[in-house]
Amino acid sequence: PEARTLLIGSHLDTVPNGGPYDGALGVLAGLEVLRVLQENQVPLRHHVEVIDFTDEEGRFGDFFGSRAVAGKHTEESIGAFLEKAGEAEDIGDLPAMWALDPDGLSVDAVLAARRDPKSLAGYLELHIEQGPRLERAGASIGVVTGIFGRRSWLLTFLGRSDHAGTTPLDARADALVAAARFIAAAPERVQARFPDAVATCGNVEVLPGVYNVTPRQATVWVEFRAGTLAELDGIDQALRELADEITVGPDLHAVVKPTAASQPTPMHPRMQEVIRAAAQALGYPSMDLPSGAGHDAQMMANVTPTGMIFTPSHRGRSHCPDEYTAPEHLVAGANVLLHAVLALAGPP
Amino acid sequence: PEARTLLIGSHLDTVPNGGPYDGALGVLAGLEVLRVLQENQVPLRHHVEVIDFTDEEGRFGDFFGSRAVAGKHTEESIGAFLEKAGEAEDIGDLPAMWALDPDGLSVDAVLAARRDPKSLAGYLELHIEQGPRLERAGASIGVVTGIFGRRSWLLTFLGRSDHAGTTPLDARADALVAAARFIAAAPERVQARFPDAVATCGNVEVLPGVYNVTPRQATVWVEFRAGTLAELDGIDQALRELADEITVGPDLHAVVKPTAASQPTPMHPRMQEVIRAAAQALGYPSMDLPSGAGHDAQMMANVTPTGMIFTPSHRGRSHCPDEYTAPEHLVAGANVLLHAVLALAGPP
Known part of the structure; x- marks a missing residue:
């Protein structure tokens, strides 16, 4: 009865003509973390749940999914989203949730997606940096100090x-x-x-x-x-x-x-420390840096301790087809996510 | 049989929301010159004719009238003008010539407006400067050296x-x-x-x-x-x-x-000298300067010796309601025009 839920994830949508890493990395790495926990039958003191937030990029309403989970929507903001999405002409333009179940996306359903903050143990998001600072510094892992x-x-x-x-x-x-x-x-x-x-x-x-x-x-x-x-x-x-x-x-x-x-959104000090310690324990060079881009984490930080892990973006490129992060950095990011989850929700 | 025609004039049209001097000065001063010549029964060795060129500002086709007199139109350039003018919705948008006689403005009539260069003794145009240089220099008269x-x-x-x-x-x-x-x-x-x-x-x-x-x-x-x-x-x-x-x-x-x-259009050296001498004889401070704006004179310079007289524009303002030239400068400009006409077409 005292177990809460540690959310890990990001978003599967990206911008038109974007790359394959922005958002998807955090969701897929989250799934892999769950598989590793299950395969190794790791005892947990909190639930661990992977989450894919709808329409982070704001095709119809920015941070739509994480805003819902954080309970920051109004009937107006949901109505505006539904109206814009209703005018989309191509199924490729629609968020996955709408395409899967168009009847389920109602004002009431979105309001009901809110999670009680008392039920949450925190939120962790692995994401590409979308800037050149980690690559320039030769770091595999960025400990995000806050969102601009x-x-x-x-x-x-x-x-x-x-x-x-x-x-x-x-x-x-x-x-x-x-x-x-x-x-x-x-x-x-x-x-x-x-x-x-x-x-x-x-x-x-x-x-x-x-x-x-x-x-x-x-x-x-x-x-x-x-x-x-x-x-x-x-x-x-x-x-x-x-x-x-x-x-x-x-x-x-x-x-x-x-x-x-x-407003600027600082990441939770304990989350920063857990990520920093995981990178150090695993031997990955890391650095602290702020995020210049917005992320679902800035919605979640309103309601639960939130942290972000960055991996390097080659030449800082993002939102374009040449968005790229080398495989060794992807593995490093997923490993740091796993070890941060173990520290936050693993065996006492 | 040896008498040719000295043309003097400018244009009566101006831009929307423009002032009262741009163009009109040269036509009205030309009329006054004719009156003075007639009242004083001045013997002339050339005809003197006042001309008001249609649509200098290019509402439907730039330098339309002077281009016709200079013989620089093509059937295409006239056709484009007639088409644009035909789409005008308000009689206030139409050149005076069209409003007076809509049936007379045909391709043939415009081509026939060409004057044989051999029949011309020159072209003189009095115009406001539309810049601040004369006022700054304290000059009443500008001797235009050429058009940019x-x-x-x-x-x-x-x-x-x-x-x-x-x-x-x-x-x-x-x-x-x-x-x-x-x-x-x-x-x-x-x-x-x-x-x-x-x-x-x-x-x-x-x-x-x-x-x-x-x-x-x-x-x-x-x-x-x-x-x-x-x-x-x-x-x-x-x-x-x-x-x-x-x-x-x-x-x-x-x-x-x-x-x-x-291309730059130099004013004819003899015309510059006649204008300079007239200003000096009348005691008006004058200066040489180029014209940064285009004028009908640049069309006429293709076919006959051409000169321009500038009067000061207060604060250099033009193409706006506060376009202003003080009365004493208007009188100076008209007097220089008269004396230049006397030098070019008056008693031998």
Whole structure:
């Protein structure tokens, strides 16, 4: 009656034109762990259960499955998912759960998927890094310290349109030149002050956007990610200062419109320690690192002690066909997962 | 039988939401010149004729009227104009000529508008500068030395998409950062080496253009203008070198696709001298300058000695409601036009 459940897993879905490792590794390695436990008749003090979370990538609703298990859905968030999934035209676009049992995926069923936190002993997820840091460091195992928080903005530079043929540079208030100075400087400015964080400008939209008129407006899509709230606040301020430095003079202005924000999610200290100790005991070189990408683990961390194990991604490539992790690293990751499970749920 | 015709004029159309001076000044001042000549019964050795060119701004076809008079139309260019004008939904969108006589605007009628170059004694156009140079110099009159040639490109930077959360800066090949470096540097690079020329980046289009993926492609709309072919060639080379400097490393490339080119059009030396002498005789401070904008004069220069007189634009503003030229400058421009006409067609 005192036994709780240690969940291990990840997700089987990936992005269109993605690779074979993102998500699938954690589910398949979890199955292998169960087989090893059973074949060796290992006595357990907690249940161990493998879980495959639906639609981690957000084809219809991000972290849909883990959000359900963590009890973080609302009727609205489920309804939005069902509506989007209902419009899918190809069965290949549908999450496996929907394809297997379209009638079973209802608001009530998703709400009922919530697990009582008191019934859980923790959540462990093995995943590829999707970045180059482990490979560069020569490490087989990454001990994930936390998952980055993220903020995104629409940053609009406002200037003035002038005739491109008749207006000398010093008489212009070119919003795109201002935006370009920001885009060129922002990533390095952030990395210089916050070496563990990243900033990216993913798009820019220009008005009027023609050859012969200087741009009066340029809107930059900015996002930045970091492992702590203090870093996120510091980057927020540094990027606003950069925009102010660029928009000198009476005719150039910058307006920040925040569009999304998520908090950093630290991994549980005991889970980090169990993973670190398992790697050390097995002789795999390991390093601590944060995750720049989002994972189901950030949902599960809301309700139960959660840890993540990373394996190296060759050249950091992911979400593309050349996503690759060498077999010896896959084995190392699965072994660390097994030994972490033994430490958390195995013989006392 | 030896009398030829000196044409004076400009255009009455302007851009949507434009100002009252662009084009109209040259036509109205031309009418006033005719009135003065008639009231004073000035004997002339050439005919003097005021001309209002249709659709200079290119609502349906750029330099449509002056292209017709210069004999530079083809059946295709006229057909394209008639088709576009036929789709106009509001009479306010139509050139005056079409609104007055829709049946008269045919391919044959436009071809017949050509004037035999042997019948012409020259073309003079008074126009606002549409830039700030005369006002800055304290000059009332600009002697236009020529009309800028222009080249435009689609300049595509090719990089690689990576995960914006997991990929450190030094592992990225961000096409938008490369494009931004180009946009931020190009105008100043051009002005430093070619002080009389201008370069502008009017737009940039980004793929995939989302928050959480580094851009794999960014296409910049580049244009540059200069008064001589040597400058245009020099800028062409300088901007290609700048793109090459930015795309270091194996994963970034730049591809130039030229989209349009027009040659510089010098104004006729005798016309420049006549205008310069008229300003001096009348006591108006004048300066020589090129035109960064296109004008009907560049069509007429193909077939007859052509000159242009500029008047100052307050703060360089044009193609907007606050386009303004002070009355004393308008009078100065009209007086210089009158005295240039007297020099070219007046009493021997």
